Amino acid sequence: MHEDFDRCVRAVRSRDARFDGWFYTAVRTTRIYCRPSCPGMPPKAENMTFFPSAAAAQQAGYRACKRCRPDASPGSPQWNERADLAARAMRLIADGVVDRAGVPGLAARLGYSVRQVERQLLAEFGAGPLALARAQRAQTARLLIETTALPMSEVAAAAGFGSIRTFNDTVREVFALPPTELRLRAGRQVASPGVLSLRLPFRQPLCPDNLFGHLAATAIPGVEEWRDGAYRRTLRLPHGTGIATLRPTVDHIACQLALTDLRDLARAISRCRRLLDLDADPIAVDDLLAADPVLAPHVRREPGRRVARTVDGGELAIRAVLGQQVSIAAAKSHLARLVHDHGDPVHDPAGGLTHLFPTAATLAELDPDRFALPRARRDTIAALVSALANNAIDLGVGADRERARARLATLPGFGPWTVETIAMRALGDPDAFLPGDLTVRAAARALGLPHTPSALTAHASAWRPWRAYAVQYLWAIGEHRL
Numbered sequence: 457m458h459e460d461f462d463r464c465v466r467a468v469r470s471r472d473a474r475f476d477g478w479f480y481t482a483v484r485t486t487r488i489y490c491r492p493s494c495p496g497m498p499p500k501a502e503n504m505t506f507f508p509s510a511a512a513a514q515q516a517g518y519r520a521c522k523r524c525r526p527d528a529s530p531g532s533p534q535w536n537e538r539a540d541l542a543a544r545a546m547r548l549i550a551d552g553v554v555d556r557a558g559v560p561g562l563a564a565r566l567g568y569s570v571r572q573v574e575r576q577l578l579a580e581f582g583a584g585p586l587a588l589a590r591a592q593r594a595q596t597a598r599l600l601i602e603t604t605a606l607p608m609s610e611v612a613a614a615a616g617f618g619s620i621r622t623f624n625d626t627v628r629e630v631f632a633l634p635p636t637e638l639r640l641r642a643g644r645q646v647a648s649p650g651v652l653s654l655r656l657p658f659r660q661p662l663c664p665d666n667l668f669g670h671l672a673a674t675a676i677p678g679v680e681e682w683r684d685g686a687y688r689r690t691l692r693l694p695h696g697t698g699i700a701t702l703r704p705t706v707d708h709i710a711c712q713l714a715l716t717d718l719r720d721l722a723r724a725i726s727r728c729r730r731l732l733d734l735d736a737d738p739i740a741v742d743d744l745l746a747a748d749p750v751l752a753p754h755v756r757r758e759p760g761r762r763v764a765r766t767v768d769g770g771e772l773a774i775r776a777v778l779g780q781q782v783s784i785a786a787a788k789s790h791l792a793r794l795v796h797d798h799g800d801p802v803h804d805p806a807g808g809l810t811h812l813f814p815t816a817a818t819l820a821e822l823d824p825d826r827f828a829l830p831r832a833r834r835d836t837i838a839a840l841v842s843a844l845a846n847n848a849i850d851l852g853v854g855a856d857r858e859r860a861r862a863r864l865a866t867l868p869g870f871g872p873w874t875v876e877t878i879a880m881r882a883l884g885d886p887d888a889f890l891p892g893d894l895t896v897r898a899a900a901r902a903l904g905l906p907h908t909p910s911a912l913t914a915h916a917s918a919w920r921p922w923r924a925y926a927v928q929y930l931w932a933i934g935e936h937r938l
Contacts, residue, residue, distance in 0.1 A: 458478075458479035458480075458506040458507055458508045459506075461504075461506065464479055464481070464492070464504070464506045465501050465504060467492045468481050468490075468492050468494075468498050468504065469498050471492065471493045471494065471495065471498075472492055472493060473491075473492070473493035473659070473660070474659055474660075474737070474739055475492040475493075476491045476492055476493050476526075476529040476530055476657075476659070477491075477529040477530040477531050477532045477533075477659075477735070478492075478532055478533075478534075479492070479506050479507065479508060480506065480507045480508075480509065480510055480512075480513045480526055480529075481494070481499075481504055481505075481506060482504070482505045482506070482507060482513050482516065482518045483499045483503055483504060483518075484503045484504075484505060485499070485503050486499075487517065487518055487519065488518055488519055488520070488521045488632075489507065489510070489513035489514075489518040489519070489520060489521065489526055490521040490523075490524050490526050491521075491524045491525075491526040491529045493524065494521055494523060494524035494526075495523060495524065496521070496523055496524070507582055508532075508580065508581050508582050509532075509581040509582060509583055509588065509591070510526055510527050510529075510591050511581065511582070511583035511587040511588045511590065511591035512581060512582025512583045512587075513526075514583075514587070514590075514591055514594075514629070514630055515582070515583050515587050516582075519629065519630060519631060519632040520630055520631055520632075522631075522632075522633075527591065527594065527595045527598065527630070528595065528598075528657065529657065530657050530658055530659055530734060530735050531546075531550070531729070531735040532735065533659075533735050533736055533737040533740070535547060535550075535735065536730070536733075536735050536736070536884050536886070537737075537886050537921070539856070539857045539858070539885070541566060541568060541572075541573070541576050542576050542577060542579075542580040542581070544566055544853075544854040544855070544856070545562060545566060545573060545576070545577055545585065545854065546577075546581070546588070547853040547854050547884075548562055548565055548566070548852075548853060548854035549562065549585060549588050549589055549592065550592065550722070550726040550853070551723055551726050551727070551852075551853050551854075552616075552694065552722055552723045552726075553565060553854070554585050554586065554588075554589035555589060555593070555616040555722075556694060559573065559574070559584075559585045559586060562585055565852075565854050566854060567856075573585060589616075590626065591630075592722055593615050593616045593617060593626070593722075594615075594626050594627065594630045594631070595722075596614070596615040596616065596721050596722045597611055597612070597615035597617070597623060597626070597627055597635070598627070598631065598638065599652065599654060599721065600614055600615060600652075600718065600721065601627075601635050601638045601639050601642070602638060602639065602642035603642075603652050603653060603654060604652065604718075606718070608620065608623070608624075608635050608636070610718070611623070611635070613719070614717075614718035614719050614721065615721075615722075616719065616722075623635070651712065651713070651714045651715075652712065652713045652715070652721065653710070653711070653712050654711050654712075654713070654725070655708040655709070655710065655711070656702075656708060656709040656710075656711050656725070656728060656729060656732070656734055657707075657708050657734070658708065658709065658732075658734040658735075658736075659735075659736065659737060659738060659739070660707070660738070660760070661738055661759045661760030662704070662738065662760045662762065663758045663759065663760045663761045663762070664704035665758070666758065666761045666762065666928055666932060667704075667732060667733070667761075667762045667764055668682075668687050668702075668704060670764040671687045671731075671764050672687060673784060674775075674784060674787075674788070675687075675689075675788075676775075676788060676791045676792060676795055676813070677788070677792045677795075677808075678792065678795050678796060678799070678808075678809065678810040678811045679791075679795055679799070679809065679811055679812070679813050680809075681807060681808050681809060683807050683808070685703055686701050686702060686703035686710075687701075687702045687703075688700065688701045688702070688806075688807055688809060689767070689809070690802050690804075690809050690811065690812050690813070691720075691724055691727065691767055691812075692768065692800075692812045692813070692815070693715070693717070693720035693723055693724060694719075694720060694723060695716075695717035695719045695720050696715065696716030696717035696720060697715075697716050697800075697802055697812060698713055698714060698715040698716065698720060698724050699713070699714045699802070699804055699806075699809055700712070700713055700724065700728050701713075701714075701806070702728060702731075702732065709728075709732060709734065711725070711728055713725075713728075714806075726853075727767040727768075728767070730765055730766075730767070730853065730884065731764070731765050731766060731767050732762060732764070732765075733762035733763045733764070733765055734762075736762055736763075736886075736925075738759065738760040738761075738762075740922075741886075741922045741925045742755050742759050742760065744919065744922055745919060745922060745925060745926055745929065747918070748918060748919065750903050750904065750905055751903075751919075751926065751929055754929045754932065754933070755929060758929075758932065761925060761928040761929060761932070762925075762928070763880060763881065763884075763886070763924050763925060763927075763928060764881065765881050765882070765884055766881050766882050768813065769851025769852055769853075769855070769878075769882035769883065770815075770816045770844045770851055770882075771813045772851070772878060772881050772882040773840060773844070773851055773864075773878050773882055774794075774813075774816070774819070774837065774840065774841065775787070775791060776874050776877045776878050776881075777833070777836050777837055777840055777869070777874060778790045778791055778794075778829075778833075778837070780833065780836075780869070780873075780874060790828070790829070793828065794814060794819075794827075795811045795813060795814065796810075796811065798814040798818055798819060798822070799811030799812050799813055799814045800812045800814070815845075816840075816841045816844035816845045817845040819837070819841040819845075820838075820841040820842050820844075820845040820846075824837065824838040832868075832869055833869065835868050835869065836867065836868055836869030836870065839867045839868050839869075840867055840870075843863070843867065848863065849863045849864060851878065851882045851883065853884075855883055857879060857883045857885050860878075860879070860883055861875055861879055861883075864878060871892075872892055873890060873892050873893060876888045876889060876890050877890065880924045880927070885924065886921055886922055886923075886924050886925065887920055887921040887922065887923050887924060888923065888924045888927075889913065889916055889923040889924065889926075889927065890927055891909035891910075891912040891913045891916070892909045893927075895930070895931055896912070896927060896930045896931065897909075897912070898933075899930040899931070899933035900912050900930065902933060903930075903933065
């Protein structure tokens, strides 16, 4: 979109928050860059230039606006919607792959050469993988500077900077302020080490009942809970563990993170955003679905439905298998036993969380007969955890969706419902569809839509590429079975 100059100018002049994260406005006269909804006086059109990412603006020598904080915009919805190389790379960069494994590690995860990845990202986002990761480190540093009392040397290390000098230079360059001045402007910090409170922005509207209701209804005891108006869950992260507390408000998600290692901050934020589908573009989704006269009244009544996703693709796949053809209560009972017997314990002084969800590697070492399940289901679980543990199937944020679908379909006991559930919630495919789901079919019948899988799929072609969101509206009509 950043190449459509006139459209970008109109969005800036109207301060349209829907385009925050889609592009960034740089002002040649002041050398700052802003989000489209910046409350400041819009610059003259001849002084504007537009960039596809904050990293590209920073690389061109612009600093972040102090008023609108463009570095904290919601991510572009294209990064989650698209399934191509550039979008997969952006999801992996947000998950910290470049910080942990460098650009060669990113390229290896994607299955391309370093040169191909760098060329593609430069063409798409105006910056290479190192610059994109640097922009993320700068945002992480700002959060730590403003919300903790950590010494700057510890902030630098936690944000992923190799030296205090690089940290100081980057903060000054990106924010036009030294780190100590950023902290002074932010005021008093929280006192608890390792506990961070922050705001997760999203594009309006958002229907929290749909999103948090799903997570609360399917919460695994010990791993997840709904407490005092917030969804809480444990996180397994690259450097340690964490507990996320997520509470919906009118214009943001209030997020509290308790981390054993602050180097995991950016990854924890990325996973929480992905779990809640916060980078979605609800206007685009609802406009298309409301074009169907049958769905239109439901979209108008509760706009902004999101797809409840996951913080770990392997965990979601195991949950989907254990949820096959059983009630929510039965699935939770199976999962609670699995977690209690094989999950790593955690300490949660603020609530009732007790364990991390067990890893696929841990479950792959077990005798399948230890699972209190029918033989066919045990074989399915055994095949899945073996494939995940051996990296034969990638369900991570940078996975190739169609390749993952194809490999899942080869496993015993994996039919279309299970594959598409994993595609929708683990792989983040916005067009995943469940025409054979009993609740979807019942809702379609109640609305007068075709309700056989083939006929419903044909009708749903008009809902593409947002069929996963159509499923959310259909589920709301009947009792949700996931």
